[in-house]
Amino acid sequence: MRKYLYIYKSEIMSNLQYVSNILFGFIGYFILLFVFFNLWKYLYSDPNELIHGYSMEQTIWYVIVTEILWGTVGGRKLCQKISNDVKGGNIAYNMNKPYDYVGYSLFNHLGIATIKGIIYIILGFLLGILFLRMVPSHTIITILLVLLSSIMATIISCFLIITIGLFSFLIEDSNPLYWVYSKLILILGTLFPIEFFPKIVQPILTYSPIYAVAYGPAKLFVNFSWDVCLQVFITQMIYITIGYILCKFIYNRGVKKLNVNGG
Amino acid sequence: MKAVRNIDFSVEKGEMVAFIGPNGAGKSTTIKMMTGILYPTKGSINVLGFDPTKNRRKLAYEIGTVFGQKEQLWTHLTPYDNFKFFGAIYDIPDYAVEKKIEELKELFELGDFINIPVRNLSLGQRIRCEIVASLIHEPKILFLDEPTIGLDPVVKENIRSLIKRMNKEYKTTVFLTSHDVGDIEKLCSRVIIINNGQVVLDDSMENLKYHYLNKKIVEAKMREKVNLEDEDGITILKDKGYNLKIEVDTEKRTVADALKLLNPDNIIDINISNVPLEDIISSIYRKGDKS
Numbered sequence: 001m002r003k004y005l006y007i008y009k010s011e012i013m014s015n016l017q018y019v020s021n022i023l024f025g026f027i028g029y030f031i032l033l034f035v036f037f038n039l040w041k042y043l044y045s046d047p048n049e050l051i052h053g054y055s056m057e058q059t060i061w062y063v064i065v066t067e068i069l070w071g072t073v074g075g076r077k078l079c080q081k082i083s084n085d086v087k088g089g090n091i092a093y094n095m096n097k098p099y100d101y102v103g104y105s106l107f108n109h110l111g112i113a114t115i116k117g118i119i120y121i122i123l124g125f126l127l128g129i130l131f132l133r134m135v136p137s138h139t140i141i142t143i144l145l146v147l148l149s150s151i152m153a154t155i156i157s158c159f160l161i162i163t164i165g166l167f168s169f170l171i172e173d174s175n176p177l178y179w180v181y182s183k184l185i186l187i188l189g190t191l192f193p194i195e196f197f198p199k200i201v202q203p204i205l206t207y208s209p210i211y212a213v214a215y216g217p218a219k220l221f222v223n224f225s226w227d228v229c230l231q232v233f234i235t236q237m238i239y240i241t242i243g244y245i246l247c248k249f250i251y252n253r254g255v256k257k258l259n260v261n262g263g
Numbered sequence: 264m265k266a267v268r269n270i271d272f273s274v275e276k277g278e279m280v281a282f283i284g285p286n287g288a289g290k291s292t293t294i295k296m297m298t299g300i301l302y303p304t305k306g307s308i309n310v311l312g313f314d315p316t317k318n319r320r321k322l323a324y325e326i327g328t329v330f331g332q333k334e335q336l337w338t339h340l341t342p343y344d345n346f347k348f349f350g351a352i353y354d355i356p357d358y359a360v361e362k363k364i365e366e367l368k369e370l371f372e373l374g375d376f377i378n379i380p381v382r383n384l385s386l387g388q389r390i391r392c393e394i395v396a397s398l399i400h401e402p403k404i405l406f407l408d409e410p411t412i413g414l415d416p417v418v419k420e421n422i423r424s425l426i427k428r429m430n431k432e433y434k435t436t437v438f439l440t441s442h443d444v445g446d447i448e449k450l451c452s453r454v455i456i457i458n459n460g461q462v463v464l465d466d467s468m469e470n471l472k473y474h475y476l477n478k479k480i481v482e483a484k485m486r487e488k489v490n491l492e493d494e495d496g497i498t499i500l501k502d503k504g505y506n507l508k509i510e511v512d513t514e515k516r517t518v519a520d521a522l523k524l525l526n527p528d529n530i531i532d533i534n535i536s537n538v539p540l541e542d543i544i545s546s547i548y549r550k551g552d553k554s
Contacts, residue, residue, distance in 0.1 A: 006351035
């Protein structure tokens with residue numbers, strides 16, 4: 001484990017110089033939240049009204065948290081990196097090092113995700129307080145659980161995106177797959193809580209990775225309950241296991257067929 | 264399409280072997296099979312007692328790799344942080360890594376730049392750090408793939424002498440791939456030449472030179488024009504009237520025979536040299552192509 005923590009630490013040290021770039025990325029986040037803040041303000045004609053059990057503040061905080069999670073993962077870069085490693089043969093250079101490529105990719109990406117996460121959390125909360133002038137009430141324990149659930153959500157996202165990237169072993173370009181994945185997460189997980197969707201779709205979403213990577217932590221933040229907390233953690237643990245097994249399965253099959261030319 | 268066929272060789276501990284061949288000969292494929300990256304369809308490989316296809320991870324602890332065209336260092340970190348990182352990757356305790364860094368810092372003369380981010384180093388400094396990074400875990404075999412590519416002659420020479428020193432100090436077996444004849448000639452005691460996926464020569468550098476350096480090049484500037492024609496053991500390479508370049512096969516004719524043909528009184532200036540090793544290797548490549 002020490003080696004993976006070193007990979008994580010080295011990536012953090014490497015990326016500390018690019019904090020300004022990450023801050024620029026925050027402009028898009030600000031615009032999106034501003035649009036949604038105004039949209040929901042318009043839809044909630046009465047400030048005390050509840051839509052599908054959510055107050056206006058809760059709905060907006062939901063979007064703030066899911067966008068923090070999505071921005072923290074920065075999946076496009078991760079997918080491209082894995083895909084380029086596979087297609088360009090870089091993966092071969094990792095294979096003769098005594099670490100697991102999936103673990104290396106995960107901890108490597110968690111390094112940059114940590115820096116992004118801290119910045120997104122600070123700026124997201126500042127925006128939330130600025131727009132809404134309130135924060136959902138929490139104890140230290142519940143806020144730590146939300147944080148833990150968010151970390152697990154990030155790990156699951158990474159596994160799913162690494163899996164998509166590793167599909168480059170089987171298909172020429174995995175970017176279209178990532179595009180579909182990111183749009184599904186955006187529409188079904190980031191912008192609206194699961195309760196906003198038709199009843200027939202809700203069970204599907206509850207068992208889908210969307211519950212583990214977006215809905216779960218956001219729901220815990222906007223309306224914490226121990227029942228939901230337990231359900232979220234169980235789901236997340238199942239998805240972490242599934243995600244890792246999927247990555248390893250595709251990786252192990254892929255490297256056997258590896259064909260690296262030249263060099 | 265088969266990249267390599269019937270390759271068979273063994274390497275002794277501490278040997279420095281040049282594994283060379285033209286582009287597409289199968290060098291990289293062989294190295295990748297030896298390091299467990301590629302799986303051979305037939306045959307067996309044994310590297311330090313491990314089958315690379317089955318024990319890749321275990322073997323990784325025993326070998327080091329340097330690819331001149333591929334950075335393995337984190338460019339935003341200093342060499343020191345990189346070495347610490349590699350120490351952790353190979354599960355070496357902190358105190359042992361510190362000791363090794365100190366030792367290699369002296370051997371590879373890194374003192375001036377060990378705390379400067381890798382991105383700010385010159386290529387020569389970076390390659391030195393790449394080699395040190397691959398030695399942190401004291402590998403028994405070091406695979407060097409084009410370690411001096413892109414370096415100027417002075418830096419190349421410096422890198423070569425450091426590799427030699429490292430080999431002498433740690434008895435590390437070196438498996439070198441390079442298109443640079445200087446690397447091969449100055450570092451290796453044995454040469455394996457591969458072409459079209461097959462070993463076409465496996466011999467000591469000494470034998471290679473002895474058997475193939477039986478040709479001398481005589482370049483002469485003449486006072487008067489000489490009309491020479493190819494004879495057994497003498498080949499005219501260039502004839503520009505007053506300037507001649509001939510190749511003498513010393514197994515058939517002596518250099519003195521050639522000089523007699525030119526008439527020593529007629530010679531203004533003369534240069535007698537060996538056929539460059541590069542030409543010898545190229546001719547072996549060509550022979551391999553024909554067969």
